[in-house]
Amino acid sequence: MYANLSLGALGLSADFPTAVELAARHGFAGVDPDVGYLAGLGDRAAIAEAAAAVAERGLRLGVAGLPVDLTAPAGEFTAQLAGLPDTLAVLSAAGVTSVGTWVRPMHDDLTYRRNWVLHVSRISLVAGVLADAGVRLGLEYVGPKTFWSTERFPFVHSLAEVRELIADTGAGNVGVILDSFHWFTAAETTADVAALADADIVSVDLNDAPEDRALDQQLDLDRRLPGTTGVIDLAGFVAGVRAAGYTGPVKVEPFMASLAEQPVDDVLADVSRRLHAAID
Known part of the structure; x- marks a missing residue:
């Protein structure tokens, strides 16, 4: 596994060349692709050249977002699915082989079974398009009871x-996006993760949790940087990921607005240090 920089996951923003420079400067081994930037380069050769420049900095390209909403109204979903090959053409030119999205853990109208049937059908359709392009899909489950119990x-x-x-x-070609915060709020164990294989995992997120809330009171959008509070057993989580043989990107996604108020180099130096301390 390797430390990956996702500026968006940290609530930070910069153009893609700047993100690449920041990742290299602060010791990350990967950086998430910016599909909009890459698409704007115009043709396959220019995209491949940009990806080669990333590799020359010693970086890998991580996971792109899936531009399809699995729970969108039927017409929107159909239109998004029809547009997916255009995104995949950009990703293929850049050598990106994985995309990810999340599974919305509740619904006001669909029962569990009806929602299951809908997701199986739509994931199958998306996965088929992705498979034709040699791309994997990662699905992230969301653990906090304060979220999934709201509908x-x-x-x-x-x-x-x-x-x-x-x-x-x-x-x-479909696997799991693991997040230590969701693993913790779902009351899961090291053994649960260790039972996976590398092929089952598309991406991994490391986060900690506030220490002033009980397990079932944790809020999805209020987390901490890994190793801050020790509420989450990151050593146990990472041990499970390592036992699974995982070789892909690991990023931080704490939903902390305060990070954007600090100097970006200070934030990234701290995040990089925490990531390497957890996974090296």
Whole structure:
């Protein structure tokens, strides 16, 4: 596994060349691709040249966002799916092989079973388009009870459930996005993660949690930088990821607005140090 920089996940922003420079300067081994920037370069050769420049800095390209909303109204979903090959052409030219999205863990109208059928159908369609381009799809489950209990029908919010969902699609190019915060709020164990294989995991996020809330009171959008409070057993989580043989990107996504108020180099030096301390 390797330390990956995702400025957006940190609530920071910069153009892609700047992000690459920052990643290299602060000892990251990867950086998330900026699909909009790459698409704006115009043609496949220019995109490939930009990706080569990233590699020359000793960096890998991480995971792109899936530009398809799995829960969108039918017409919107169909239109987004039809536009997906255009995004994949950009990713292919850059050598990016993974995209990710999250599974919304509740619904006001659809029962668990009806929502399951909808997700299996739509994930299967998306996965088929991605497979044709040699791209994997990562699905992130969302663990906090304060989130999945806010609508009438709770949905997938644990590792076991998302693995069953993936299995029902029958797609061989769909895996899990693991986040230590969701792992913690779903009350999961090191063994749960260790039971996975590298092929089951598309991406990993490391976060800590506030120490002034009970497990079922944790809020999805209020986290801490890894190793800040010790509320989450990051050593146990990482041990499970390592036992699974995972080789991909690891990033930080703390949803802390305060990070954008600090000098960017200070923030990234701290994040890099925390990531390397956890995974090296």
